[in-house]
Amino acid sequence: DAGITQSPRHKVTETGTPVTLRCHQTENHRYMYWYRQDPGHGLRLIHYSYGVKDTDKGEVSDGYSVSRSKTEDFLLTLESATSSQTSVYFCAISESQGAYHQPQHFGDGTRLSIL
Amino acid sequence: DAKTTQPPSMDCAEGRAANLPCNHSTISGNEYVYWYRQIHSQGPQYIIHGLKNNETNEMASLIITEDRKSSTLILPHATLRDTAVYYCIGKGTSYDKVIFGPGTSLSVIP
Numbered sequence: 001d002a003g004i005t006q007s008p009r010h011k012v013t014e015t016g017t018p019v020t021l022r023c024h025q026t027e028n029h030r031y032m033y034w035y036r037q038d039p040g041h042g043l044r045l046i047h048y049s050y051g052v053k054d055t056d057k058g059e060v061s062d063g064y065s066v067s068r069s070k071t072e073d074f075l076l077t078l079e080s081a082t083s084s085q086t087s088v089y090f091c092a093i094s095e096s097q098g099a100y101h102q103p104q105h106f107g108d109g110t111r112l113s114i115l
Numbered sequence: 116d117a118k119t120t121q122p123p124s125m126d127c128a129e130g131r132a133a134n135l136p137c138n139h140s141t142i143s144g145n146e147y148v149y150w151y152r153q154i155h156s157q158g159p160q161y162i163i164h165g166l167k168n169n170e171t172n173e174m175a176s177l178i179i180t181e182d183r184k185s186s187t188l189i190l191p192h193a194t195l196r197d198t199a200v201y202y203c204i205g206k207g208t209s210y211d212k213v214i215f216g217p218g219t220s221l222s223v224i225p
Contacts, residue, residue, distance in 0.1 A: 042215040104161065108157060109158050
C-alpha cells in the first residue's frame with residue numbers, strides 16, 4: 001500500500017474554529033490531492049498540488065486553503081469551519097516523471113464533524 | 116474526462132467470477148480507463164487501468180472493447196472481502212482530477 005498518513009483520523013470541532021488536516025506521504029510523489037466525500041455527491045476535489053509551493057483549486061475550493069512547503073506534506077485548512085464542511089476528507093497522491101498515466105492512491109480519510 | 120455509466124448494484128456468489136460493466140462512449144483517444152473500489156469507510160483503492168489492450172494484474176482483469184466505448188472489470192474468484200463500491204473512470208493526464216460517479220455496489224454472497 002502507498003505510504004500515506006492522514007491526521008487526525010477523527011475530529012469534532014465547533015463552527016467558526018480553524019481546522020487543519022495533514023496528509024503525509026513517504027513515496028516522494030509529485031502530485032497530492034484533497035477530496036471530500038459526502039452522501040449523494042461522491043468524491044469531489046478540493047485542491048491539488050503539482051509540486052512544492054504549487055497548488056491549484058478543484059471544484060469545491062471555497063472555504064478551504066492548502067499549503068505544501070515540502071514534498072511529503074500537504075495541509076488542508078478550514079479557516080473558519082462551518083457545518084457544511086462536515087465530511088470525510090481523503091488525501092491522494094500520484095506520480096509523474098514521464099509515467100504519464102499513473103493512478104492516484106488514497107489515504108484512509110479524516111472524518112470531520114463540525115457542530 | 117469521459118462520462119461513465121455503471122449499474123448501481125450487482126450480486127455475485129462467492130468463488131464465482133464477478134463481471135462489472137462500464138460504458139464510456141465519450142472517452143477520447145488519450146484517456147485511460149481506471150477502476151477503483153471503496154470498501155465501506157476506507158479510502159478508494161486503485162485496482163487496474165488500461166488504454167485499449169486488455170490488462171491483468173494480481174487483483175483483476177480489464178477487458179476493453181475494440182471501439183473503447185465500454186469495458187468490463189473481472190474479479191476471477193470473488194470473495195466476501197470484495198464486497199465494495201466499484202468505480203470506473205475515464206481520465207487523461209495523471210494530474211487530472213479523478214471524477215467518481217456513483218459506481219456499482221457489488222455484494223458477494225456466501
